[in-house]
Amino acid sequence: MTTQIFGDFIEELHDEVEYLKIGFSPNSVPLKQRWRNNGLSADFIADYLQAFFVGKQKNSNDSNTPIPARSKNAVKYIANELLENAMKFSDETSKYPTKIAFRLYSDQLVFHVTNSIKPQKVENFQAIIKNLTHEDPNELYFRRMEANASNENSTQSGLGLLSMRCDYSAKLGWKFETLQTNPPIITVTTMVCLNV
Amino acid sequence: MEIKTEDYSTTYYPETATVVCKGSLLLSGAEEYAPILQLLNGAAEQQPNRLTLDVKELEFLNSSGINMFTKFVINVRKKTALQVVAVGYEEIPWQVRLLKNLQRLLPTLTLNLE
Numbered sequence: 617m618t619t620q621i622f623g624d625f626i627e628e629l630h631d632e633v634e635y636l637k638i639g640f641s642p643n644s645v646p647l648k649q650r651w652r653n654n655g656l657s658a659d660f661i662a663d664y665l666q667a668f669f670v671g672k673q674k675n676s677n678d679s680n681t682p683i684p685a686r687s688k689n690a691v692k693y694i695a696n697e698l699l700e701n702a703m704k705f706s707d708e709t710s711k712y713p714t715k716i717a718f719r720l721y722s723d724q725l726v727f728h729v730t731n732s733i734k735p736q737k738v739e740n741f742q743a744i745i746k747n748l749t750h751e752d753p754n755e756l757y758f759r760r761m762e763a764n765a766s767n768e769n770s771t772q773s774g775l776g777l778l779s780m781r782c783d784y785s786a787k788l789g790w791k792f793e794t795l796q797t798n799p800p801i802i803t804v805t806t807m808v809c810l811n812v
Numbered sequence: 813m814e815i816k817t818e819d820y821s822t823t824y825y826p827e828t829a830t831v832v833c834k835g836s837l838l839l840s841g842a843e844e845y846a847p848i849l850q851l852l853n854g855a856a857e858q859q860p861n862r863l864t865l866d867v868k869e870l871e872f873l874n875s876s877g878i879n880m881f882t883k884f885v886i887n888v889r890k891k892t893a894l895q896v897v898a899v900g901y902e903e904i905p906w907q908v909r910l911l912k913n914l915q916r917l918l919p920t921l922t923l924n925l926e
Contacts, residue, residue: 655838655872689872689906696838697875761917764842764879765886771841773879783909 618794622745625789625807628717628728635719636664640702642711642732650703658696661718665691669720671812687725687812690784691718694727694808697776701806702731704772705741710801725812730805738792738802744774745790753781786810813854815847820870822848829859834869837877845880852884856894866899867907868926878910885918899924 638657640650666688695716702714712732719726733741748756757778764770780786789807794800813824820835831852839845856863873881888896898914900907902925915921 651840652838655836689904692872693874693906696872700840700874758913758916761879761882761913762886765883771843773842773876775879776875779875779878783906783913 618792620742620792621789622742622791623749623789623807624787624809625791625805626726626787626809627791628805629719633719633721634668635717636661636668637715637717640714642706642708642713651700654696654699654703657699657716658692661695661716662688662692664718665720665725669725669812671722687810690786690810691725694780694784694786694810697780698727698729698806698808701776702729705731705733705737707732707734707737707802710799712795712801712803723812725810727808728805730803733792733802733804735800735802738804741804742792744777748777748781748788753778757782780808784810813851815851822851824851824855826855826858828864829855829862830864830866831855832866832869834871836872837870838872838874839876841876842879845876849880849883852880853887856884856888856891856896860891860893862895862897864897864899864924867910868899868901870907873906873910878913881910881914882917885914885921888921889918895920895922897922897924899926901926 695718699714699716706712706714710732714731715729717728757775760774760778764773764775777788781788787809791805791807793803793805795803815822820833820837822831822833824831885896888894896918898911898921900911902908908925911923911925915923
């Protein structure tokens with residue numbers, strides 16, 4: 617198995633923190649019909665955060681302080697974007713399920729979304745990632761908005777990952793794994809980490 | 813003029829020169845957002861001087877939706893006389909962030925954070 621890592625990737629640690637994991641079978645409903653479920657799953661994950669996240673206890677007096685509302689929106693936004701991307705870019709011929717894991721650390725919230733990717737799309741995606749990790753994200757974000765506005769035919773906005781970095785100060789990382797070569801099955805795990 | 817589903821609505825009120833966006837916008841891409849962008853651009857055409865964009869009741873917006881709003885304000889840049897006023901809630905950080913990003917693209921945009 618070949619593995620390639622990009623960005624600030626943090627491995628999925630199977631430790632004792634609280635976590636939620638959801639799997640989506642590629643054999644169920646087609647993408648178009650499933651689109652609405654991304655938002656419902658993202659809502660569910662954000663509700664999970666509200667119910668289970670205790671957070672860092674600075675001192676005994678403020679242990680009940682609720683987390684800022686922005687974190688709930690941030691979690692819903694990021695979960696939804698990651699699921700939208702996974703649904704858009706999965707290789708449906710591979711029959712590989714999409715998985716989302718959400719872990720609650722005392723000072724961090726960590727997402728891992730794993731999905732298959734078409735072998736011919738890997739190079740392009742890795743070029744986008746290299747761009748994203750080597751350039752100033754804010755500059756790239758606004759350049760992308762301008763480019764989208766002047767190109768009537770652009771179907772993908774390309775703003776999702778950039779907005780996570782710029783609007784939510786998220787750390788991003790990726791892991792590509794070739795699970796088998798004939799027929800090829802390649803998966804990509806996108807990691808997003810939010811400091812809370 | 814109004815676009816309305818059970819999840820969201822976008823309504824143009826010509827008499828007050830206001831477009832109000834409500835609900836959750838989670839559409840799948842530029843094609844699905846096209847009718848809303850058309851409504852916004854149409855409102856900007858009809859209002860030569862001033863247009864208010866009210867997102868206070870917008871609960872959620874995905875990145876394709878951000879893309880739609882940025883396209884709209886970049887289009888407005890061509891109309892030098894049109895003053896856009898964007899209204900959101902100060903205590904909703906993502907609304908503030910969105911509107912400030914729009915203002916960076918359209919420096920004449922006025923922010924009205926309630």
